[in-house]
Amino acid sequence: MKIVLTRSMLPGDVQYIKNGLDRSIPGQYELVIPEEFTEDGICAVAEGADVLLGPYVTKRIIDTAGALKLIQIPWTGMDTFDFSSVQGVNVPVCNTHSNADSVAEIGAAIVLDLIKKVSYHDRKMRAGNWNRDQKPLDLRSKMLCRQTVCILGFGNIGSRIGKLLAAFNARIIAVDGRAKPGDAAQEVYPNDLLKTAVSQADIVICTLPLTDSTRGIIDADVFDHMKDGAVFVNMSRAAVVDEDAAWNALESGKLGAFGSDVWWNAPKRGESQSYPSAKHEFWKLENVLMSPHRAGFVEDSLPHLDGAIENIIALYNGKGLTGIVDIVNGF
DSSP states (O other), rough: OEEEEOOOOHHHHHHHHHHHHHSSSSOOEEEOOSOOOSSHHHHHHHHHOOEEEESSOOOOHHHHSOOOOOEEESSOOTTTHHHHHHOOOSSOEEEOOTTTHHHHHHHHHHHHHHHHHHHHHHHHHTTEEEEEEEOOSSOOOGGGOOOOOEEEESSHHHHHHHHHTTTTOOEEEEEEOOOOOOSSOOEOOGGGGGHHHTOOSSEEOOOOOOOOTTOBBBBBBHHHHSSSTTTEEOOOOGGBOOOOHHHHHHHTTTTEEESOOOOTTTOOTTTTOOOOSSSGGGGTTTEEEOOOTTTBTTTTOHHHHHHHHHHHHHHHOOOOOSSSSOOTTOO
16 A cells, blocks of 8 residues: 655654554555655655545646545644545545544633633742732632533534533533534534524634634624623634634623634744734733644644544555545535
8 A cells, every 4th residue: 555645744743653554554555755745746756646645635646646545634624625626536535533532621621721710820829929819810710510611513522522511510502514412412503503502602612624614703793692701712723713803802801711722823834933813912811821732732642643544544454434524515
């Protein structure tokens, strides 16, 4: 089996993939890394490829591969994938959801931290301040068991967050075009009733995929429909949320707290420094909790790659694939 990488990866990531494949199909694959991750560079090594591993794909690359059997994206987000390149191509495109538990746990941790003000009081205590003047935030915390939590997007990650928070006896509602009410969500609203759903919630968590239809969907109107003092957590992509609208909702007090693992001004690849926003000073607000897009990082594991490894092994063994992407809807 010939596997061609279509985007550069860290050496540790490449070795992780090799180790995973070696445990199940040792000696039965060739992982090819192009000299350049350009169309020409990939085409130079793509002939005879069974698998294209990575988000960069063009019609020319697919045609060069010939008898391609799988295009595997080694993570969940499909917002950098060119869907026009696979129109009319009878090759499955798959992403991975193997980091869903990891992301869900960080999402739940951010919710708990915001409503319990854990990080805020830790910062105070490090300066010897017991916050007896209770400024700018007070000592009181909210009880999760008394909250209604609305999860936008109830797929692999959203449903797992729902189950975690339901264990605290929170009331879980969801907005999703496919999910049905069940153990994790007591009510599921269709996408066109998003504003109705968020108006009922004390806590709103976004796990929507970034597509043309969801870009900027959390705008000023959606924030206006939320309860005064609602908590909003974004575990999706930054571009799903209108940056100015989020800032204005915080500044006005409409939002009681905001936490996110994704930001509008992430460092460029290979860099590690940048403020999370180039427009607004979110880091100066005490009711904001910032996480550096780290939800999928786990000790001794790269869970986002596990699903890709499992799919390649399944393909080799003639078994069914998981995470097949809906080309029309883009996720």
